[in-house]
Amino acid sequence: MDGRVSHAFTTLGFKIYLNSGVSYSGLCDTKTRSITLRAANDTAYHELGHFLAFIAGNADKSSEFQAIYNEEKGKYTAINKAYATQNSAEYFAESFKEYTLDPSALQKNRPKTYNAIVNALSKVTDQQIAKVQAVYGPIWK
Template sequence: MYNAFVNLGFGFKVNSKLSTTGVFSVQNHNIQLKRGQSSYLLHELGHFVAALKGRADQTSEFKKIYNTEKNAYVGNNKAYVTQDAGEYFAESFRDYTENASVLKSQCPQTYNYINGLVNSISDKDVSDFYNTYGWYWN
């Protein structure tokens, strides 16, 4: 994942003027964080992974998982996290990296889905991402 992030020219910025804790932007090739907090960074990296894997947070497969498991979610800020599949994916990615055993026990389908994506990131994903969003680089 890190190699894909770097190879696509993405970076990180701290911007204390953000109205939210963090923002992932394909257009700006970066993740901006209000504060340099790792949990915010991991959440935004979850949005990156979803985009890299072809909007994996919006597939019918993931939406089914989201609808099945969102009520079992026990992480922070549940109301925000479970409001839509994209935020649920991003925060579950954070949980996957910080506390995988809890995610696996509470939301096993979510864990398996994210684990499968992370373990299958390839050069083709980078190529496909660039082909889809390459006009942002021009």
């Protein structure tokens, strides 16, 4: 796991909860500063991908990433392709999971996506964390 993401996660007071009773595999909720997982598994990395996109200024919704998504989503081959490629947010999150678990495969198969993840990670600085805290802190209280 990239240390910048875990640092931002803890600094901003986010928590991970396990709840076997939920109907979904995982959910990142920035309003409640939480990730809820049905089970402790690799889904955590996917949900942390949503967190990264949020911290990096909604990187998954930028016009630059939208272009990468449209160009490279067809190269995504995992069993959950329909889910992971339904929109740029899920594609970004699933790509962060792949970046975490097998970065060389991501770099080889979807190099622009790999570079977009690296770029998003480069935006996770103490300044950016402070900016997110300043903007969302009043909402989180």
